[in-house]
Amino acid sequence: MPLQNLPAELQSEICSYLVTSFGPSPIHALLKTSKKLYDVALPFSVQLFRNTSPMHVGGGPCSRTRNAQFLRYILVSKPELAKKVKTVILGGFTAREDGDTQPLGTLASTPEDLSIYGKFIVHSLGPQLSEVDLARRDKWIGQLNAGHSDAQVALILLACVNLKQLYFEDYQEGPSENPIFRKPPCFMFLLEMAARLPVHGVKGPLSNLRHVHIQSHEDNTCGWEQAFRLMALPKLKVYESLNGTNRGLTPGDLAYLPSDFKSSAVEEVTFHQAFAPASDVKRLVGMCQHLKRFEYISATHRPVVGIFARDIMDAVLPHADTLEVLYLNLDDDCQKVGWEDDPHRLYMGIKLLQMTALRSLLIGMQSLTGVWDPAPGTRLGMPLSIEGAPRIVECLPESLAELHLRDCGKGILGQAAELLEVMEKGERLKNLIGVLILFKHENITIEDVKLSLNAKRKYLSVCFQPRAYRWLDLGGQSRTFEGIRVIPSLCSRIFADELRHDWMDFRGRLTMKMYYTGCDCGWRSRVDPKTRGLRLLLGAPPHEYQLDD
Incomplete structure (x- = not known):
């Protein structure tokens, strides 16, 4: 059955899956098919607004031209669509008055547009502002007239009243100690108004925002x-x-x-x-x-x-x-600086017992036990063990169901065996059903590990992780298959959202060798670590798209 003959509810459901955060969206093709599909697809065409630098740059300012286009669309051409915007993804919006000088060309906002924008800001913020806030509001309108990206972004966020997700770069040109560095004043003013206006009975900006992701340059x-x-x-x-x-x-x-x-x-x-x-x-x-x-x-x-x-x-x-x-x-x-006066800061301690709601704990061996087993080539200087540090069984809360212990070496074997014995007896830690132990591949062999768990409905996963995969778990840079472009971080929702999903699913589970004992419900036993590791280490080929200016 053709798409245009389907019920409107089903058409809307299909359109919701066509909204993409990278590249040209298939939604825009639907707008050109028929009047019926145009009406259905139009709200989805603005559901996500993205304005970032091209992905191969990996960071930088957003396009002022694209901001101006979008503002005209949602405040002048089709103001009813502003409430349909759910997600905004932004590159840096410069706060330097002398650094925002690129001409906007023929796509610049017209005087009529700017008049509408100014009136919208005044109406949205209401009349109850203090003299200081009135001056800041008027300065915002003045910077909007001058085409500053900070002022444009603040207006976009003010207009999109049903915005749920905001992902943006905290971008600056030059180091923070540079005297010409300025914070984005319009954006900061908007955030302050979001807190103040509800006190005066006015619905504040960003009142429906649920999720914020900030990425620094x-x-x-x-x-x-x-x-x-x-x-x-x-x-x-x-x-x-x-x-x-x-x-x-x-x-x-x-x-x-x-x-x-x-x-x-x-x-x-x-x-x-x-x-x-x-x-x-x-x-x-x-x-x-x-x-x-x-x-x-x-x-x-x-x-x-x-x-x-x-x-x-x-x-x-x-x-x-x-x-x-x-x-x-x-x-x-990695090197740690500042612990020398109090080595006990290197591990969590028995206060962890007080975490009565904790269900899942994913932590390094040193951070939990104070025991350190450096990999070959690691800079020495920290104690291999800390006197007075509690053993694993002495600091885990009774509520815990899942323990993921990483960066392990031979120094953990005795404590791990003790923990597994407690799990087998079932007298303590009755809720703990799964333990994953990640050993450093360089420090220990599978023959050195004699750990096992013989308990119903409980499992033990033992894994051996090389240094490259341990770095991968930190979520740092990744190169593409071409080896030219660099993805700034696997953690980035802005530039690597698809890879981020893989990284979140498989961090700590990308290993060279593993074995399981206990029931067959261990840590993703069907994971293909070699394939996933290669994908995350190299990165997926990025989508190509070009901004307007």
């Missing part, structure tokens, strides 16, 4: 001034940071640091390729009312500085009755 840093403002959004559930570190807060930002403990609706917080300070991580996580999932993965090929397993433990402990999943990969083999 690979040569620069991601500040926290946006993070705390975003965390205050009323319906936000997921906050993700990629390549995030500390750019420093200005006095004006201090007002947006969390004053009320557990004031945010966010339930999942993720730091991938992170170089973040412990104090700010603790402060941000402390905003969550009901934190259910927390991930922290350190940056590839960079030392871990000033944040260790005990710091993460202290950050999540206030959420002991809600946190269900804890994923911590601090890369046991």
Whole structure:
């Protein structure tokens, strides 16, 4: 049966699968077929708005021309479509007034367009603004008239009232200490209004936003001034940071640091390729009312500085009755700086017992036990074991159902055998049904491991992982098959969304050898590690697309 003869509900369902985040969307072809399909497909044609640099660049500013086109479409030509936008994916929107000078050409907003935009901003923000906010609002309108991408992006986000997902680059031209660096003032003002307006009975911007993904430009840093403002959004559930570190807060930002403990609706917080300070991580996580999932993965090929397993433990402990999943990969083999005064910061400790809701724990051997087994060629300097560190069976909470222990060597064998014996007896850790132990391939052979588990409905997975796959688990750069283009990160929702799905599914499961004991429900026993590893190490050939300017 032809598509146009199907019921409208089924046509809409089919159209929903044609929305793509890369390249030309098949939706646009449907718009040219018939009036009936045009009416069905039109809302889906704007469901996702993407404006980033070409993928082979891997980062950079968004197109001001594309912003201007989209604004004209959703605020002038077809304003009824603004509420249909669900996802916005953006490259960097420059905050430097002297750096936003590329001509827009014939596609620039007309005076009539700009008049409509200005009135829309005034109407949306309402009349109850303070004098300071009125001045900032008027400056936003002035920068919009000048064609600044920051002002354009802020207006797009203001207009898309039903926006659910926002993925954007925190892009800057030059290092953060550069005196000409400026934060995006219009975007920051919009975030502040999102928190203030509901107090005055006005529906704030971004009031339906559920998911934020922030990716810093690979040569620069991601500040926290946006993070705390975003965390205050009323319906936000997921906050993700990629390549995030500390750019420093200005006095004006201090007002947006969390004053009320557990004031945010966010339930999942993720730091991938992170170089973040412990104090700010603790402060941000402390905003969550009901934190259910927390991930922290350190940056590839960079030392871990000033944040260790005990710091993460202290950050999540206030959420002991809600946190269900804890994923911590601090890369046991990387250099660590700042632990020397207190080696006990290198492992989580017995406070982990207090995490009464924890179901899944994915963690390195050193971070859990304080035991370190360096791979050949690793810079030495940390203790191989720490006196007073608890054994595995002494620190796991009774609620735990799944333990994934990575970066292991021979030093873990005794503690692992003790844990498996406890599982077999069934007197403690009764909810623990699965254990995955990832050994460093260079440090141990399969003949050295004599671990087994003889218990009904419980399983043990033992894997041997080479260094390349351990780096892969950190989610760093990946080259394409041509070897020319570089994907900035496998964690990126902006530039590697399809690869990211593979990476999320198979991180920690890409191994050279493995064996299972117990029931046949172990860790994805049907995984083809060689094929998946090659795909993720090399990357998939990227989609090609070209922006307008």
